[in-house]
Amino acid sequence: MVLKAPMTESNLCYLDHNATTPLLPQAEAAVRESLAAFGNPSSVHATGRRARAMVEDARERLGSAVGASAAEIIFTSGGTEANDLALRGFAAAQGCKSLIVAGIEHASVLAAAAGATVIPCDARGAIDLSALEEALKSLPRPALIALMLANNETGVLQPIDAAIALARTYGAYIHCDAVQAFGKMPIDFSSLVVDSMSLSAHKMGGLKGIGALLVRRGCEVSPELVGGGQERRRRAGTENVTGIVSFGTAAGEVPRLLADTPRIRALRDQLESSLRRIAPQVNIYGETAARLPNTSCVALANVTSETQVMRLDLAGVAVSAGSACSSGKIAPSHVLLAMGIPPAEAKSAIRVSLGWTTKEADIARFIDAWQPLTLNAAA
Amino acid sequence: MNAKSRIVVAMSGGVDSSVTAALLHSQGYDVVGLTMQLYDHGAATTKSKSCCAGQDIYDARRVADRVGIPHYVVDYETNFKAEVMDRFADSYIRGETPVPCVLCNQTAKFRDLLKAAKDLGADALATGHYVQRIAGPRGAELHRAVDPDRDQSYFLFATTQAQLDFVRFPLGGLTKPEARALGVKFGLHVAEKPDSQDICFVPNGRYADVIQKLRPDAAVGGDIVHLDGRVLGRHAGVINYTVGQRRGLGVGGEAEPLYVVHVDPENARVTVGPKEALLRNAFEIHSVNWLGEGRGPSEDGTPLQVKLRNTQPPMAATVFGELDGKARVVLAEAEAAVTPGQACVFYDGERVFGGGWIARDTLAVVPHNLRRGATAIAV
Numbered sequence: 001m002v003l004k005a006p007m008t009e010s011n012l013c014y015l016d017h018n019a020t021t022p023l024l025p026q027a028e029a030a031v032r033e034s035l036a037a038f039g040n041p042s043s044v045h046a047t048g049r050r051a052r053a054m055v056e057d058a059r060e061r062l063g064s065a066v067g068a069s070a071a072e073i074i075f076t077s078g079g080t081e082a083n084d085l086a087l088r089g090f091a092a093a094q095g096c097k098s099l100i101v102a103g104i105e106h107a108s109v110l111a112a113a114a115g116a117t118v119i120p121c122d123a124r125g126a127i128d129l130s131a132l133e134e135a136l137k138s139l140p141r142p143a144l145i146a147l148m149l150a151n152n153e154t155g156v157l158q159p160i161d162a163a164i165a166l167a168r169t170y171g172a173y174i175h176c177d178a179v180q181a182f183g184k185m186p187i188d189f190s191s192l193v194v195d196s197m198s199l200s201a202h203k204m205g206g207l208k209g210i211g212a213l214l215v216r217r218g219c220e221v222s223p224e225l226v227g228g229g230q231e232r233r234r235r236a237g238t239e240n241v242t243g244i245v246s247f248g249t250a251a252g253e254v255p256r257l258l259a260d261t262p263r264i265r266a267l268r269d270q271l272e273s274s275l276r277r278i279a280p281q282v283n284i285y286g287e288t289a290a291r292l293p294n295t296s297c298v299a300l301a302n303v304t305s306e307t308q309v310m311r312l313d314l315a316g317v318a319v320s321a322g323s324a325c326s327s328g329k330i331a332p333s334h335v336l337l338a339m340g341i342p343p344a345e346a347k348s349a350i351r352v353s354l355g356w357t358t359k360e361a362d363i364a365r366f367i368d369a370w371q372p373l374t375l376n377a378a379a
Numbered sequence: 380m381n382a383k384s385r386i387v388v389a390m391s392g393g394v395d396s397s398v399t400a401a402l403l404h405s406q407g408y409d410v411v412g413l414t415m416q417l418y419d420h421g422a423a424t425t426k427s428k429s430c431c432a433g434q435d436i437y438d439a440r441r442v443a444d445r446v447g448i449p450h451y452v453v454d455y456e457t458n459f460k461a462e463v464m465d466r467f468a469d470s471y472i473r474g475e476t477p478v479p480c481v482l483c484n485q486t487a488k489f490r491d492l493l494k495a496a497k498d499l500g501a502d503a504l505a506t507g508h509y510v511q512r513i514a515g516p517r518g519a520e521l522h523r524a525v526d527p528d529r530d531q532s533y534f535l536f537a538t539t540q541a542q543l544d545f546v547r548f549p550l551g552g553l554t555k556p557e558a559r560a561l562g563v564k565f566g567l568h569v570a571e572k573p574d575s576q577d578i579c580f581v582p583n584g585r586y587a588d589v590i591q592k593l594r595p596d597a598a599v600g601g602d603i604v605h606l607d608g609r610v611l612g613r614h615a616g617v618i619n620y621t622v623g624q625r626r627g628l629g630v631g632g633e634a635e636p637l638y639v640v641h642v643d644p645e646n647a648r649v650t651v652g653p654k655e656a657l658l659r660n661a662f663e664i665h666s667v668n669w670l671g672e673g674r675g676p677s678e679d680g681t682p683l684q685v686k687l688r689n690t691q692p693p694m695a696a697t698v699f700g701e702l703d704g705k706a707r708v709v710l711a712e713a714e715a716a717v718t719p720g721q722a723c724v725f726y727d728g729e730r731v732f733g734g735g736w737i738a739r740d741t742l743a744v745v746p747h748n749l750r751r752g753a754t755a756i757a758v
Contacts (some may be wrong), residue, residue: 307498315451
């Protein structure tokens with residue numbers, strides 16, 4: 001028996017770009033080219049040097065895309081490892097005495113920051129700055145704050161500048177998870193004075209399995225992975241050359257991705273106004289807040305996220321809901337719960353996220369597939 | 380149903396439901412696999428919370444990949460806890476011996492999963508049960524499986540006519556070796572997977588540990604009393620005893636073997652006696668589900684066969700219908716260990732006529748010729 005997909009990927013209406021987005025053609029071409037250069041970047045010989053040059057070229061490209069110097073970039077296996085390295089390795093090296101995280105952070109931040117003080121957010125999905133200040137006042141110093149740039153489920157932008165100002169006032173360090181924001185809004189590590197920042201390649205057109213932690217010059221990181229001296233002794237292990245090449249190339253495409261955001265925003269807004277027209281009762285989370293241009297988190301009361309995601313998938317439309325655990329079981333989103341959304345309502349929310357491959361026809365197809373669900377809502 | 384009909388298959392990750400999915404797919408149906416997440420495997424028995432069921436869900440997903448069908452995990456943990464696990468514990472605490480698999484079929488499978496199947500636009504819900512659904516003149520009939528060793532009709536007596544009309548049991552005409560052979564033919568990695576244990580959320584049969592965790596205050600010690608009035612010893616809680624139980628009583632030195640003949644939770648008393656004291660030939664049942672002709676068992680007595688536990692062959696009995704879903708069952712021959720909390724399932728030859736739950740404190744010894752109005756003699 002042959003493994004067969006029920007529908008070819010090209011037939012799919014893919015609206016889950018915040019989970020992962022397809023490899024950019026430029027990155028794909030660069031990856032194919034790099035496969036011939038199989039060397040180990042740590043090797044002294046010419047084969048090794050060629051691989052090393054590719055890694056360093058990619059590092060510089062990434063650096064110029066985010067406004068970081070090459071020395072400030074530590075390649076990791078992805079966003080999760082980058083967050084882990086910040087909350088453990090950075091916090092340890094800088095002697096942080098307390099951890100403060102937003103309740104809406106990604107699971108990799110929340111899990112790595114065990115025992116941290118958790119800051120609530122308001123109904124629009126942005127962190128409560130007065131609660132942050134209270135925590136900074138009362139906790140042992142220096143503290144390390146983790147605050148994401150844009151939330152992965154609602155797309156809501158966080159008041160990072162105000163948080164940075166508070167961090168400076170109270171002598172705290174600040175780590176920023178920019179995984180979901182990179183490629184969807186301008187980022188400049190040099191002017192956004194956070195101390196560290198997480199990035200991931202596959203959210204912006206690179207391969208899976210590669211990410212980076214940016215660490216401000218002058219700050220130390222204790223390695224979590226030890227052994228070789230790679231990444232300036234901050235992350236041991238032979239470099240993922242192919243992944244790094246894809247990351248650098250995709251980073252080089254950031255200006256083009258950003259130029260595409262007005263188009264994506266228009267499609268997202270069109271999608272939301274269609275939903276409102278079909279079902280005026282829908283809740284769109286963070287609707288009035290500053291948001292990423294591509295993300296829409298929508299609840300249709302009385303129809304579970306589970307049912308919506310399954311029904312849409314069977315119709316060839318890919319969206320997601322909450323945070324899927326490895327079993328595939330859908331739990332209500334911790335982000336929506338942190339926003340004070342009642343669990344019953346949070347259980348009826350889905351996330352629709354657009355990307356560089358999204359076309360107007362995809363929005364129409366989504367609406368066609370979603371509309372029948374409103375009959376379930378009425379039943 | 381035609382070949383284009385959509386059928387949802389309840390996939391547990393075991394060989395039977397896996398073969399069911401592969402078989403229906405090979406017959407051309409539009410098959411969708413659903414796996415129920417019912418409980419947290421770690422939390423059921425230990426203190427640690429381990430998200431994700433692990434092996435069984437993994438197996439179901441791999442089978443779905445192999446067959447080439449969509450597969451989803453649906454989360455019924457909350458309902459399963461309240462309607463199956465808590466009721467299981469409470470039943471033991473009341474001095475009964477429950478059959479949680481029937482409750483699970485009644486709630487999770489044939490109510491919640493059936494609704495999910497309808498939400499997905501399915502025309503039927505199929506399971507891997509060994510039982511036959513045969514179209515009759517007045518709707519679908521439930522019949523014993525062809526393989527008497529595998530027949531699972533005992534656990535399905537509470538299936539309502541409306542549910543029966545929607546469900547399918549493709550394996551009811553097969554033997555287990557035939558089903559395994561199909562698993563091999565379809566290339567399923569679970570073809571030789573061992574049969575699951577009796578109660579999925581009770582690992583290693585240590586049900587008292589599960590009750591202790593669900594109801595920490597349940598264990599109240601009390602006396603073990605002989606029918607003749609002598610106190611023979613102490614016990615650590617009635618939940619550890621089942622009517623008919625012989626082993627593990629901890630009362631030695633008696634001339635004849637002793638059995639649990641009565642469990643009295645109000646007085647935390649376990650009564651033991653000789654085997655003859657277990658014999659009963661009449662008892663009350665409640666929550667009767669009727670799948671036979673007419674509206675229920677006749678007030679004047681309907682001659683049927685009954686099974687009082689899954690592993691025994693049906694025996695002759697007369698069932699007298701009463702009000703409020705109750706009935707009185709008079710056995711042709713007295714039977715040892717009529718156990719409160721177990722199901723009394725009705726058969727008319729191979730056809731299942733429904734059944735009910737054996738009630739507490741209605742166990743009576745009555746002369747064979749006395750049909751109605753017998754007084755319960757509570758021991």
